[in-house]
Amino acid sequence: MHARPEISVAPMEGVTTFPMRLWLQMIAQPRAMTSPFLRVTRAFPDDALPESFIPELTLLRGALPYGLIPQFITGEPEQFLRAAEFIPDAIAPVIELNCGCPSPNSLGRMAGSGMLREPEFFARSLEKLAAELGPGRLAVKMRLGIEADAEFPALLDAVRSLPLARLTVHARTRADGYRGHARWEAVQKAAGATRTPVLASGDVWGLASFEKLKATAPDIQGVMIGRGLLRNPWIFRELDSGEPTRMDGHSFILALFCYALLQEIFLRDPGRLYQKVAKGRLGFACGIDFAAWEKVTVELTTLVFGVPFLLLPKSGLGTRTLSPVAFSRLRFLWSYLRSSLPEPYAAPALMRCKKAEDFFEALGTQLEETDHAPLDIGHQESWDPHFAGQRG
Numbered sequence: 001m002h003a004r005p006e007i008s009v010a011p012m013e014g015v016t017t018f019p020m021r022l023w024l025q026m027i028a029q030p031r032a033m034t035s036p037f038l039r040v041t042r043a044f045p046d047d048a049l050p051e052s053f054i055p056e057l058t059l060l061r062g063a064l065p066y067g068l069i070p071q072f073i074t075g076e077p078e079q080f081l082r083a084a085e086f087i088p089d090a091i092a093p094v095i096e097l098n099c100g101c102p103s104p105n106s107l108g109r110m111a112g113s114g115m116l117r118e119p120e121f122f123a124r125s126l127e128k129l130a131a132e133l134g135p136g137r138l139a140v141k142m143r144l145g146i147e148a149d150a151e152f153p154a155l156l157d158a159v160r161s162l163p164l165a166r167l168t169v170h171a172r173t174r175a176d177g178y179r180g181h182a183r184w185e186a187v188q189k190a191a192g193a194t195r196t197p198v199l200a201s202g203d204v205w206g207l208a209s210f211e212k213l214k215a216t217a218p219d220i221q222g223v224m225i226g227r228g229l230l231r232n233p234w235i236f237r238e239l240d241s242g243e244p245t246r247m248d249g250h251s252f253i254l255a256l257f258c259y260a261l262l263q264e265i266f267l268r269d270p271g272r273l274y275q276k277v278a279k280g281r282l283g284f285a286c287g288i289d290f291a292a293w294e295k296v297t298v299e300l301t302t303l304v305f306g307v308p309f310l311l312l313p314k315s316g317l318g319t320r321t322l323s324p325v326a327f328s329r330l331r332f333l334w335s336y337l338r339s340s341l342p343e344p345y346a347a348p349a350l351m352r353c354k355k356a357e358d359f360f361e362a363l364g365t366q367l368e369e370t371d372h373a374p375l376d377i378g379h380q381e382s383w384d385p386h387f388a389g390q391r392g
C-alpha cells in the first residue's frame with residue numbers, strides 16, 4: 001500500500017487550459033497537472049508547439065511551482081514522435097499519450113479510445129513509442145476498453161511490462177462515456193499487475209470518495225481529479241488538510257472574479273498575462289485568504305480594465321463588463337460549482353444571468369441577504385444525478 005496517492009489535476013480539453021491551471025494554483029496549489037490533449041497530425045504542429053499549449057514549460061519555465069505533463073492525441077506513433085521532438089527532455093521528461101478520448105472523430109482515426117480497438121495495434125504502437133522515447137518518458141492514459149470491461153485484461157497485458165513513466169486508468173469504457181461509476185477495482189488490478197506507477201481517474205468528489213478509492217485501490221500511486229475540481233475547486237485543499245473548506249463570501253466572490261479576469265486577459269492578450277506571471281506577480285497561493293485574493297484582483301483588473309478595481313459585493317462591476325466568451329467560461333464553471341454551495345447560491349436565478357455584471361450583482365445580493373455568512377464548500381451527493389454522464 002502506498003502512503004498517500006499524489007493528487008493531481010486531470011486533463012480536460014477546453015477546461016484545464018492555462019488560465020484554469022493558474023487559477024487552481026492560486027486556489028490550492030496542486031503539485032501536478034496534465035495538459036489537455038493537443039491533437040497532432042501529419043500537418044500539425046509544423047515547426048513549433050502552439051505557445052498557449054504548455055507555457056509553464058516554455059516561456060514560464062520555473063515561474064510556477066507545479067509539474068506539468070503535456071498530453072498528445074494521435075493514432076499514429078510517428079506523429080507523436082515528431083511532435084515530441086519539439087519538447088526536449090529537459091523541459092518535459094514525461095509526455096503522455098491519450099488513449100481514452102471517446103469522440104467519434106478520435107475513434108475514426110484510431111486515436112484516443114480508438115487506440116484500444118485492437119490489443120495488438122495498441123501493443124505495437126506503445127512498444128514503438130516506449131522504445132523510441134526511451135525508458136520512463138512515455139505516460140499513457142487509458143480507458144478500460146471500447147465496449148466492455150472484459151477488454152481490459154488484454155489491453156493491460158500490452159502495457160504492463162513496458163518501461164512507462166505512469167499509467168492512468170479512467171476506469172470506464174468508451175461506451176460508458178462519463179456515465180455510471182468508475183470501476184476502481186480495475187485500477188487496483190492494474191496497480192497489482194505492473195511495476196509502473198498507476199493513477200486512478202474518475203469520480204473523486206471530496207474526502208468521502210477519496211477514502212473509498214484508497215480502500216478499493218490501495219496500490220495506486222496517484223489520483224487525478226477532473227470534474228470534481230469544477231464542482232469544488234478547493235477540493236485539493238480539502239484532500240490535503242482532511243477538512244472541508246469554509247471561506248468568507250467576499251473572498252469567494254473575488255476568487256470567481258479572478259477566474260473570469262484570467263479568462264479575459266488570456267483571450268485578449270496572453271503575452272501580458274505571461275509577463276505578469278514571469279515577474280512573480282501572479283500564481284501565488286491565495287487559498288481562502290482575503291488579502292491575497294485582493295492583491296491578485298488588483299493585478300488582474302489593472303491588466304483588464306487599465307485601473308485597479310476591487311469588486312465590492314454591494315456595488316458589483318459598476319459600469320465595467322467582461323466579454324461574452326470570458327463570462328461563458330465563468331458560467332460553465334458556475335454550473336458545476338454551485339452544486340457545492342449552500343442552497344440559495346444554487347438557485348437558477350444566478351445561472352440565468354446573461355452578463356457578467358448581472359451575475360456579480362446577483363451574487364453580491366445573495367451575500368448581503370445571508371448577512372455575509374461564511375460559505376461551506378463541499379460535495380453534495382444530492383447533486384450527483386445532475387452530473388451523471390456529463391462531460392461538460
Ligand SMILES: Cc1cc2nc3c(=O)[nH]c(=O)nc-3n(C[C@H](O)[C@H](O)[C@H](O)COP(=O)(O)O)c2cc1C
Nearest residue numbers: 010011012013036037170201202203226227391392
Ligand atoms: C470536459 C472534459 C474534457 C476532457 N478532456 C480530456 C483530455 O484532454 N485528455 C484526457 O486524457 N482526458 C480528458 N478528459 C477525461 C478526464 O481527464 C477524466 O479522466 C474523466 O473526466 C474522469 O474523471 P472525473 O470523474 O474526475 O471527471 C476530459 C473530461 C472532461 C469532462
